[in-house]
Amino acid sequence: MDTKIFTPDQIQAAAAELKKGNLVSFPTETVYGLGADATNVSAVKKVYKAKGRPSDNPLIVHVADVETVEKYAQPLDENVKKLMKTFWPGPLTIILKLKPGALAKEVTGGLDTAAFRNPNKQSTLNLIQAAGVPLVGPSANTSGKPSPTLAKHVYHDLNGKIAGILDDGATDFGVESTVIDMSTDKPAILRPGAVTVDQIERVIGPVDDAVHHVSADQVPKAPGMKYRHYAPDAQVQVVDHKDDWKRAADWIKGQDETVGVMATDDVIDSINWPQNAELYSLGKDVSTASHLLFAGLRHFDLENGVDNILTQGFPATELGEAYMNRLNKSAGQKHFE
Structure with a gap:
């Protein structure tokens, strides 16, 4: 297929591709993500194929508002609400327990939890709203390679494999979001990012900051915990x-x-x-x-x-x-x- 380049004034055209079950890369404040309708299993499977991503590596679900999270997740406790109020929209991904059957195993890696993020990028928020569904959005690169911070990086890796790229310039932070697991008794940082541990602890108190890896026989709750990542050819x-x-x-x-x-x-x-x-x-x-x-x-x-x-x-x-x-x-x- 021809991979189209969409500009921010072509949101409706990009959303139309997502509604058809196709893949469209989108910018966030951290890196470019590879978007697909999170409620469409066949579309989500295309994400794994395009990236060459292991099927037990769960995907982050990008939403435009907290109300969308409440549709899929178990009732939000007060600490989760505090995190959302303080850091959303922004580079914080929150892992939550799901309502039974709320999202397909292709999204969750077969777990009963999912990771949610509300990105601080207006063009992508507009895209999610226009698509009318939450979007999965792993980094838009070949699995294991450095994450893309420009549309040209996405084009290099995925040209011909995806329907389009929403080009809204360079990302702001350059490293992916912080991932915090709020589905356990004690909150745990599974991936460090632009939101620091100190910032989080000032909002909700102590967190576990030592859980960044899992063993080969475990299913990771978040990206970056198990497989080779961010590596160039050199x-x-x-x-x-x-x-x-x-x-x-x-x-x-x-x-x-x-x-x-x-x-x-x-x-x-x-x-x-x-x-x-x-x-x-x-x-x-x-x-x-x-x-x-x-x-x-x-x-x-x-x-x-x-x-x-x-x-x-x-x-x-x-x-x-x-x-x-x-x-x-x-x-x-x-x-x-």
Whole structure:
């Protein structure tokens, strides 16, 4: 099929494709999602096929309002309502217990819970409203690859596999939403993101912040807990400390091929780089680095097929926790030594 590019003034045309059971990628404030009617099982199955996604990896359901969540989920408790009031619309995904049979197992991974999100992107909220149904929306990339932060990233991975892409420019945050499980006795952060643990705890009190992975025989409640994620074709290595970059530059000089370097401006400006280092700025701090991480990984995949990418690490606190979660998965936990 031809993958069409829709602009924000073509919402009705994009919604028409969703109503026909086709797939349309949409932007959020975090990354681009791959949209399908969450109530249409055949449409949801197309999402797994287009992405090459494991069938036990549940999908996040994107909604335009809290009333839609109440249609599918068990009654919302006060802490859930506080989270929604504080962080929605925004980059927080909330896992809730479902009413029996409310959503198909293709959406939930066979669990009795589902993840809901109200994205802070007006064009996508308009799209959900025009479609008249909640939309599943995993990241719109080939499964395991870096998440897309531009429409061109989606087009690269999924051209010919989906009906269209709603292009509303670059995303704001660059890392996916925080996922919190509110279906258990104690709330648990299953995936760190732009909403930090401290921000959440100021609203609802203590949460469990150690549940980011599951074993091979478990079904994950949220994306990113089990399978390889965010990895470009090149081998990514994390450079943990600024003092390590001079040694990293010496290592690059000894390589026969070009090596990608992703670092903040102060690191880039402080090193005498060899000619075979291709530099990609992550801006000035962890905030800009989080925004640019996936775009940088895709830059080296799409525009310069390097075999190695050295990428700057940050302390895993606040937003740095989300950044390092994604970077370590991109690198397969490989750190420059």
